Amino acid sequence: MGASNFDRATLDGNNEAFQRAVEQLRARLNFDFVTMGITAFVGAPLKWVYSAGExxxxxxxxxxAPGHGVGGIVLKSGKPMLFTDIDSELDPREYSSYPIVFAEDLRSLCALPLKRNHHVIAVLLCAFRDVSESHAQAFRSLIADELRGTFCELAVVSEGFIGFDASLHDDASILSGRAGDSGESSPAKNDGSPRLIRSDLARIIGAQEDERRRISRELHDGVAQELLTVTFSLQRLREHLDDEGIAILDEAHGSINAVLDELHNISVMLRPSALDHLGFVPALRSQALVLEQTYGSAVAFEGDLTLPRFDRALETQAYRICQEAMTNACKYSGSDTVRVQVEAASDWLHICVSDDGCGFDVAHPTIKGSGCGLLGMQERANQVGATLSIESGAAGTRVTLVTPMRAQEELQ
Structure with missing residues (x-):
């Protein structure tokens, strides 16, 4: 039986015993941050529900989703993670792939799977926001002295530690303060490697859009539909099963639903169907929901949100520019809220994506991810005759797109 046995109050964060246990654990071992993530059923996404020190x-x-982020990796693998110095073991450009590290500015952590009836249904994460030799002892005390195999009547897994690259570490070396050999960090992207010229980038952008549209359609119309067919077939088994068989069947349904959710998110990132069928703003809203669930930043929309359909090329490029700006803000700014302002007046489209985060040097930006984001945004703006401006500093970042807009019916 999985986490579906948890009562509604537990899943909604109203279990006082869980919250109290998290707070007491943080106080006794002087952690900067302690949180407990819970999944609604086996295969469902994990959410950080109970916290102290946030x-x-x-x-x-x-x-x-299982396999994504610290909580998702621990949830899927059933193995704990422990790092006493994240900066030395993880390339800073990859922090955004682990949202809890990014959201709470963590530098050392221990994440432990929590089991009920042999299924991982929760994750306990204890962390510090700095690096110290004393942290190894704190994590050792957490596992050996404080928890002793259980937390809130859930079994604690404390063997078989893995790293961010999912390679196995030696337990003894981790608990003595050495997180194992995580390999050399990848070289910086600005090391003299060839750069794309504009004509190359324009061709790549066009090819990418075609490929994204094709893959998104195949995921939605192919893989997703096949999985739905499997769920219908499984449902026919229900009347032939005993209680234990029904429980296993429910877990299988949960796992398939989790895969369908992940396919939907991937499809939205590639090419949201809303962009083709409903238009610019609905597609942005769909993207915002994915970003909120992935990175935790709230995305707030303001302005004229009843735009008509307009030139498909402009819709695509404006959407990609906003998608990149929103994603960068959620991943790198550290801002709790990202604002998207959309205005359409006198055949002009004005879009602004802003945050109040840490900002960056626009003239000499630190290379993150593929390193082509800002260049790609400018090239997309050039393709549709738009003006793109990026302002950033200590007060945050503002990306502004201004472009002439033609309604779709005017092009027919």
């Missing part, structure tokens, strides 16, 4: 509520909006 800097904001941003982490509570994160929903981690």
């Amino acid at each position: 800097t904001s509520n941003r982490h509570r909006r994160i929903a981690l």
Whole structure:
């Protein structure tokens, strides 16, 4: 039986015993941050529900599919993770792939799977926001002295530690303060490697859009539909099963639903169907929901949100520019809220994506991810005759797109 046995109050964060246990654990071992993530059923996303020492509520909006982020990796693998110095073991450009590390600015952590009836249904994460030799002892005390195999009547897994790259570490070396050999960090992207010229980038952007549309359609119309067919076939078994068989069947349904959700998110990132069928703003809203669940930042929309359909090329490029700006803000700014302002007047489209985060040097940006984001945004703007401006500093970042707009019916 999985986490579906948890009562509604537990899943909604209203279990006082769980919250009290998290707070007491943080106080006794002087952790900076302690949180407990819970999944509704086996295969469902994990959400950080009970916390102590948080800097904001941003982490509570994160929903981690199995295998994604610290919580998702621990949930899927059933193995704990422990790092005493994240900076030395994880390339800083990859922090955004682990939202809880990014949202709470963590530097050392221990994440432990929590089991009920042999299924991982929760994750306990204890962390510090700095690096110290004393942290190894704190994690050792957590496992050996404080928990002793259970937390809130759930079994604690404390063997077989894995790293961010999912490679096995030696337990003894981790608990003595050495997180194992995580390998050399990847070289910086600005090391003299060839750069794309504009004509190359334009061709790549066009090819990417075609390929994204094709893959998105195949995921939705092919893989997703096949999985739905499997669920219908499984449902026919229900009347032939005993209680134990029904429980296993329910877990299988949960796992398939989790895969369908992940396919939907991937499809939205590739090419949201809303962009083709409903238009610019509905597609942006769909993207915002994915980003909120992935990174925890709230995305707030303002302005004229009843735009008509307009030139498909403009819709696509404006959407991609906004998608990149929203994603960058959620991943890198550290801002709790990202604002998207949309205005359409006198045949002009004005879009602004802003945050009040840490900002960056626009003239000499630190290379993150593929390193082509800002260049790609500018090239997309050039393709549709739009003006793109990026302002950033200590007060945050503002990306503004201004472009002439033609309604779709004018092109026919």
